[in-house]
Amino acid sequence: MNEQSPFTSVLGNSKAIVTLAIGARFRERWNTQCRANWEMYAKRHGYDLICLEHPLDDSERACKRSPAWQKCLILSQEFSSRYERIVWIDSDILINPESPDVAGAVPLEKIGAVDEYTIPTPQLHRQILRKLYSYWEAEGIPFIDNETPQDYYALYGLPSTFEQVVQTGMMVLSPRYHRQLLEDTYNSYEETKSPEWNYEMRPLSYEILKAGAIYWLDARFNFIWGIYKALYFPFLFAHPDHRRAQECLTRAFERVYFLHFAGSSHEMPLLREVIAQSPPSILPILHEPQRTTIQTHPAEWKLKTPVVLAVFARPDTTAQVMETIRQAQPPKLLIIADGPRPERDGEDESCARTRAIAESVDWECELLTNYSDVNLGLKMRLQSGLKWVFEQVEEAIILEDDCVPHPSFFRFCEEMLERYRDTPQVMTISGGNFQFGEKTTESSYGFSRYPLIWGWATWRRAWQFYEPDMQSWPALRSASWLEGIVDRQAANYWSYIFQKAYEGLNTWDYALTFSCWKQEMLNVHPAQNLVSNIGFRSDATHPDNGIGYQYSHMLTEAMQFPLQHPDKITRDEMADEFTEEVLFSGNLKRLFKNLRTRTRINH
DSSP: OOOOOOEEEOOSOSEEEEEEOOSHHHHHHIIIIIHHHHHHHHHHHTOEEEEEOSOSOOSHHHHTSOGGGGGGGGGGSGGGGGOSEEEEEOTTEEEOTTOOOTTTTOOTTSEEEEEGGGSSOHHHHHHHHHHHHHHHHHHTOOOOOOOSHHHHHHTTTSOOOOSOOEEEEEEEEOHHHHHHHHHHHHHHOOOOSSGGGOTTHHHHHHHHHHTTOEEEOOGGGGEEHHHHHHHHOTHHHHOTTOTTHHHHHHHHHTTOSEEEOTTOGGGGGGGHHHHHHOOOOOOOOOOOOOTTTOOOSOTTOOOOSOEEEEEOSOHHHHHHHHHHHHHHOOSEEEEEEOOOOTTSTTHHHHHHHHHHHHTOOOSSOEEEEEEOSSOOHHHHHHHHHHHHHHHHOSEEEEEETTEEEOTHHHHHHHHHHHHTTTOTTEEEEEOOOOSTTOOOOSSSEEEESOOOOSSEEEEHHHHTTOOTTOTTHHHHHHTTGGGGTSOHHHHHHHHHHHHHHHTTOSOSHHHHHHHHHHTTOEEEEESSOOEEEOOOSTTSSSOOTTTGGGTBTOOOOOOOSSOOOOSSOOBOHHHHHHHHHHHSHHHHHHHHHHHHHHHHHHO
């Protein structure tokens, strides 16, 4: 192991930022994407800047494993003895120049780092991992299922002792205290062959925690772009070249300190102009909503609208939805339930438990039930159940057993039901917003051609137009009806969808879209998302099929009151274009593109 001549920007400081960029490709990336950006940060906080451009160990063993391991050797180099603190940063990280000093609060004897499994919170990280696993599995991308920190260590053959994982892409180190720990890790462990094992990170994290040497830093000091993307902009996985990609990256960069492009360094150039123009300010990062504590109504507001809950055999998700209904305390609760499938062992018990949870009303409420003893299937059960609902009530707020609403959802729906009760142009009110942070209106809501049914509301006067069997579809198809509503690509897509629904596909919501378009009606969409679907999993009626990662466990926000109403009822064309592109026909286009690519590769 020989001392190499690194690129250095030495100002005689007591601390340095160090990275490795071995090989022409990595040197070019660091010089073009990182160098100027890091120099701004280093100058502001008094760091020397050192980029090592040659291996620190060129032995046969070292050459057989990733250069990433050699970060364990930086404290062993002669130059390190000049510094009290060394901050290691992977060469695929960009730094918001307005960020505070990463080493400022770290005790000298401790290693400052971020816990990967708390980015951005432990609960959200676990949900994000499920999204990513769903996406990677659908795309055929190799991955290791490390849903918990214990899995992360155990799969490598280490004791599953710790509940944290040190993200070693950024570490605040001290040559005096940590040289031996890093050297021992380098010498004692071997590499598994594939990148998804994270090279040195598993054993190094384990040894740091075993030594009790960790000082946990704010997650913003090493926020993985893939995690941020999965949380706020998951449509970019399916549409990486989308016109909003730079805007989304900029939003992330404005809300973190160090943005880590682990596995996605090809996206770094999108920020070059943003960084060069002016240092962005640090904005607050968004946090998971706290459903039980947010006050969204004045004390005197009380829900008057009946609520419908459609359930089947998932007591755990039903309990979460029921808790939000309990907070809203509707005066009337109507429960629709399907019967168990005889071929599924234990489903009768699950159905019974689910119904018991749905019936656990502990406030003053009229409870009505519509239960099937036999299994009708999703389509027939929802169609017959909603027919029964609108025989009982004039209007209702409707939830399925996997759609968890924000508390403000109920007031929003009630005010919309009242405002548009006698407006025949409006068919439904949705709690969903699939714009992923894009604000297309200054109002509290807009209008769309798409009825979204993960938490929604409607009236008897609108439901009368629902055409469950789509009996008018053949004639409209022959008349090229869809070409007058959507573009050619979307018309081909929806023609296929409506045909499958007409032939008996086990779903009821495509008939709702068909009925809405046939009547030339619009649907209210809130300006932010009010409902989170928690049902994308193996026991769902419709499997994920690699699409759910975009829409599973979406974050919700509180609707602000009083509502800001739009001046007129007109369709939000920009929002609808995005919805069609990322939720509907645009995904079909991507599928065909992938199939063509795979066919070329196979031949």
